[in-house]
Amino acid sequence: MRARSGAEPPRPGSGGLGSVLVANRGEIALRVVRACRELGIRAVAVYSDADASAAHVRMADEAVHLGKSAASKSYLNGDAVLKAARSAGVDAVHPGYGFLSERPAFAAAVEEAGLTFVGPPSSVIATMGDKAAARALARSADVPVVPGSDEVASVEDAVAAAEEVGYPVLVKASAGGGGRGIRPAATADELRTVVVEAQREASSAFGSDAVYVERALQGPKHVEVQVLADTHGNVVHCWERECSLQRRRQKILEEAPAPGLAPAVREGLCEAAVRLTREVGYVGAGTVEFLVEGDEFFFIEMNTRIQVEHPITEWVTGLDLVAEQLRIAGGAELSVSQDEIVCRGASIEFRVNAEDPDQDFLPSPGEVTGLELPGGPGVRVDTALMAGDAVPPFYDSLVAKLAVWAPTREQALARGRRALAEYRVDGLPTTIGLHRRLLDEPAVVDGTYDITTLESWLAERSR
Amino acid sequence: MASHTITSRTPGVFYHRPSPDADPYVTEGASVSEGDTVGLVEVMKTFHEVKADAAGTVSRFLVENEDEVTIGQDLVELET
Numbered sequence: 001m002r003a004r005s006g007a008e009p010p011r012p013g014s015g016g017l018g019s020v021l022v023a024n025r026g027e028i029a030l031r032v033v034r035a036c037r038e039l040g041i042r043a044v045a046v047y048s049d050a051d052a053s054a055a056h057v058r059m060a061d062e063a064v065h066l067g068k069s070a071a072s073k074s075y076l077n078g079d080a081v082l083k084a085a086r087s088a089g090v091d092a093v094h095p096g097y098g099f100l101s102e103r104p105a106f107a108a109a110v111e112e113a114g115l116t117f118v119g120p121p122s123s124v125i126a127t128m129g130d131k132a133a134a135r136a137l138a139r140s141a142d143v144p145v146v147p148g149s150d151e152v153a154s155v156e157d158a159v160a161a162a163e164e165v166g167y168p169v170l171v172k173a174s175a176g177g178g179g180r181g182i183r184p185a186a187t188a189d190e191l192r193t194v195v196v197e198a199q200r201e202a203s204s205a206f207g208s209d210a211v212y213v214e215r216a217l218q219g220p221k222h223v224e225v226q227v228l229a230d231t232h233g234n235v236v237h238c239w240e241r242e243c244s245l246q247r248r249r250q251k252i253l254e255e256a257p258a259p260g261l262a263p264a265v266r267e268g269l270c271e272a273a274v275r276l277t278r279e280v281g282y283v284g285a286g287t288v289e290f291l292v293e294g295d296e297f298f299f300i301e302m303n304t305r306i307q308v309e310h311p312i313t314e315w316v317t318g319l320d321l322v323a324e325q326l327r328i329a330g331g332a333e334l335s336v337s338q339d340e341i342v343c344r345g346a347s348i349e350f351r352v353n354a355e356d357p358d359q360d361f362l363p364s365p366g367e368v369t370g371l372e373l374p375g376g377p378g379v380r381v382d383t384a385l386m387a388g389d390a391v392p393p394f395y396d397s398l399v400a401k402l403a404v405w406a407p408t409r410e411q412a413l414a415r416g417r418r419a420l421a422e423y424r425v426d427g428l429p430t431t432i433g434l435h436r437r438l439l440d441e442p443a444v445v446d447g448t449y450d451i452t453t454l455e456s457w458l459a460e461r462s463r
Numbered sequence: 464m465a466s467h468t469i470t471s472r473t474p475g476v477f478y479h480r481p482s483p484d485a486d487p488y489v490t491e492g493a494s495v496s497e498g499d500t501v502g503l504v505e506v507m508k509t510f511h512e513v514k515a516d517a518a519g520t521v522s523r524f525l526v527e528n529e530d531e532v533t534i535g536q537d538l539v540e541l542e543t
Binding site for chain 2: 395396
């Protein structure tokens with residue numbers, strides 16, 4: 001523990017964290033290590049066999065070995081991570097994103113060990129991880145959810161429910177999931193047939209014929225709001241991010257602010273996100289995700305951790321979200337008030353994945369034989385991948401994030417094209433070329449794309 | 464009897480079963496047809512089925528469940 005100017009050493013919950021275990025790998029581990037170093041916090045990395053010489057290990061103050069390369073034997077092994085935290089004598093554990101970041105049992109184990117979990121209380125993670133509980137909480141915070149019914153007992157119940165939520169509707173099996181057991185209906189007549197089929201299918205597929213009716217959205221946009229909450233009851237939003245360009249529900253490109261978002265909708269979204277954050281007793285950095293269609297918006301879920309795409313919010317607000325997380329975890333008040341959080345200019349993030357877009361995004365681990373990173377004004381690259389490093393096959397395919405900023409969206413697009421043209425990765429295929437092509441697409445250039453755009457575009461190209 | 468070896472088309476982690484609680488795809492002594500699934504390789508959070516590229520009887524597994532495998536590594540030996 002290091003002493004601060006003539007005062008007692010920092011203690012968790014009172015005057016700041018002295019040391020943090022960074023329970024992750026890759027670019028986000030490096031991001032957290034960097035924030036720790038700037039705040040004078042000792043950063044302890046963890047690593048698997050495959051990552052013994054990785055950048056996040058080299059740049060940390062210390063590193064603890066977790067286990068074999070497979071994620072289940074290392075970064076997903078909560079017991080091993082907790083043991084590393086104890087042996088390193090840290091005050092807190094930062095989970096990053098993915099891996100253990102949204103597992104309530106892990107957060108609870110950290111709390112029980114007397115350490116600070118850099119994130120919300122484990123009970124909040126549990127609530128937000130339960131779809132029905134999160135939806136109920138949103139309703140009680142007066143946050144709109146996709147209009148839907150409770151389970152319907154009969155065909156005529158379904159028709160009555162559909163009148164209320166509005167056509168077109170989807171009939172969904174209560175026990176379904178992952179897109180299974182969903183049928184559309186545009187009219188009451190169609191619905192009468194579909195409900196019977198859906199009940200029959202649900203009964204044989206899930207062992208329960210319970211179904212419910214939900215409004216069918218027609219190509220909505222995915223817009224999410226960044227929030228921050230401290231332990232003193234302060235809650236702020238840091239404006240929104242537009243994340244509709246997705247493939248199989250994986251985001252590929254994000255931007256802030258959301259282009260074309262009506263000012264009233266934007267205000268409504270941000271206020272709703274703050275209400276929900278307050279209602280659940282949130283602490284730390286979080287993201288409230290919505291679907292937006294026309295002038296309506298609907299809550300879908302809350303991510304109780306730092307997001308991959310946080311750099312674009314940092315670009316437009318000037319905040320350091322990871323530093324805020326660490327300060328909040330140390331018991332400090334937010335460094336800014338709502339009035340001070342201004343959204344300035346435009347930022348776009350391009351996810352660089354080790355995947356081959358020409359082979360249906362086949363994962364492409366391997367050695368990076370050459371690397372040239374873009375630079376210059378308004379360009380930020382978050383990556384832990386260096387020339388000569390190998391991308392291991394054991395973890396997520398995200399290897400880098402390029403985020404650009406410019407005073408206007410048009411300039412940000414131009415800067416993105418310029419930076420992507422400079423970016424070179426040799427030795428394995430990545431999504432860089434895909435981003436270059438996307439920036440020539442009219443729907444991307446004019447910002448009218450929705451959550452169906454990328455998949456339709458890819459389907460057309462592969463034909 | 465000739466023997467034939469099924470190899471991994473991708474690096475990753477090898478699994479004998481579709482999910483931790485499920486039965487193995489095949490066990491030693493089982494007969495398989497060409498195209499049958501004999502295992503699973505996880506690479507970057509995606510799962511790829513390992514298919515038998517010949518018909519025969521499984522004589523032995525050359526890797527354990529959850530072993531790390533490299534591209535081209537021998538996985539399963541068949542008697543054809």
